[in-house]
Amino acid sequence: MYNVDMKAEHLHSLVWMSRPLMQAAEACVEAGLQGTELTVRMRAVLEILQRHGEQTVPEIAARLEIKRQYVQLMVNETLSGGFVEQRPNPRHSRSPLISLTDRGRELIEGIVSKELAVMKTIGADLDAEDIETALKVVRAVTGKLKNLAGD
Amino acid sequence: MYNVDMKAEHLHSLVWMSRPLMQAAEACVEAGLQGTELTVRMRAVLEILQRHGEQTVPEIAARLEIKRQYVQLMVNETLSGGFVEQRPNPRHSRSPLISLTDRGRELIEGIVSKELAVMKTIGADLDAEDIETALKVVRAVTGKLKNLAGD
DNA sequence: GCCAAATTGACATTTCCATTGTCATTTTGA
């Protein structure tokens, strides 16, 4: 049927737009990091800590859905940059909580608010409801694709 | 404003969903390639040729937006697999047109139709209009992000 | 038609992101 096929076709296009979208987004983030001492992956760590508070390395890894060994590397970089510090973890003495320093907090707040401003610009002539719809669809599709791959 | 901020927030979420979506999509494609002799990047070459007809290596690179040197590698793999062949290029005798062989055409058609079937499954309980809206929004956002990065 | 500039294939090197593997040390839970 015409409609059915168009639907699958559009879905296909939507899914394959994910790569260009991701690349464009990463390029923008990188551009916004110019002038700071942060790398994209350090920024990712700081953002998690800003949103969710102090976390252990394995917790951050779980949120980012990447291996803890790699996150350890990312976190160590942010540690030596002085953007985060280790704080004693009452639940687990060997695995310290990684926590934003004042410097790290200021930096990530500035960066995130600049990024949000960019989002406002970009959203200026887009309909708010359409954006919500897009988010809903993309989340649903991602979930379903993940299930399929998991089988 | 509440609405303005929510809009930017949703846009932010949408943009950052692009990575999980892409990863899930690639995992599915990879799963669908099991049993064939194709790799993901060989499949990409075949799909371009199926959609757009025979092309030179630099043309394929332009479509994929990656460097010709890497595409050359991908194409050479598909050549040695017997999925494509070189045909004389009337416009340019040094740069042959890469063209699907019968074997390559059958393979890519089977794979693409399997993938479309997956898309139909995934779209089953999604609204066709919502999907179109999502595609429209994602395309617009990607375009704007690219412009910003290009400045 | 000539010649400089661009294109192309081929190959080598490098970078970046991320996974995998391993080990000694905790930590946890049955």
Place this chain on the structure above:
DNA sequence: TCAAAATGACAATGGAAATGTCAATTTGGC
């Protein structure tokens, strides 16, 4: 209490893609 899991540290590997380079064509301006 003790086996199993979690953690940090570090090494090795894999893979995608960029970058660098070269010789052979090809093209376009004159």
